[in-house]
Amino acid sequence: MLAFFHILKFIQGICCSFVKITHPPESEAVLLERAHQMAGLSLSDIAHSLNVHVPNNFKRHKGWTGQLIETHLGATAGSKPIQDFAELGIELKTLPLSYALKPLETTYVCYAPLVNISNLQWETSNVKNKLQKVLWIPIEGERDIPPKERKIGSPILWQPTELQNEILRQDWEELMELIALGKIESITARIGEVLQLRPKAADGSALTQAIGLDGEMIHTRPRGFYLRKSFTEQILEDAF
């Protein structure tokens, strides 16, 4: 694949010096410029400039890479349910890649609402809002590459095509319909062409309210929306 060669080229790029960034980017151009400057750098390069320690693995630091990149690029949203760069209308996502330069993991989008959902619509949904415009940061993600050595790739500023948007809408509507009908317990990660619903919690003891089969309130594990690897792989291919 010629396409992948380009990503590889960027990922294996030569490290260059960079300036520590702490203030939010004032424009899309500035954000993109900063993102491009990270290409070819390792996680330890970024961590060193921010004076943070790089974990030896991510078993107990699963969101570490995302937080590191967020801080470096000047994101400020924190844990609020909005885009990372709300003023710019851009969401930031790191994307762990295999040696074959394909996504190693699905991509978390947002928490799934399970109650008070009768009036929710795709157009104003959290999923659509978050995916309007995404700055993808590909990063080497194979487990046998120590986090310190993992290199950051060239960023991809992506917006869903009409077709992608339509498929996302269909998946979202199908899943939300099942939730509204009280079928939350029968929803598996196999449903949805590009968007899937999976548990999203600290552990199995976490419970939240949902609609039961007879319309009554029940308790269930919290869920989140995730993008399948095949979907982000396509984004990657389209970009190169």
Add this chain to the structure above:
DNA sequence: AGCTGATCATAC
């Protein structure tokens, strides 16, 4: 081997 369901850290 890849996927689904489970899990980890942190802020509020």
Add this chain to the structure above:
DNA sequence: GTATGATCAGCT
């Protein structure tokens, strides 16, 4: 608990 950042790891 909700919500962010995700990856882990057992099972098929």
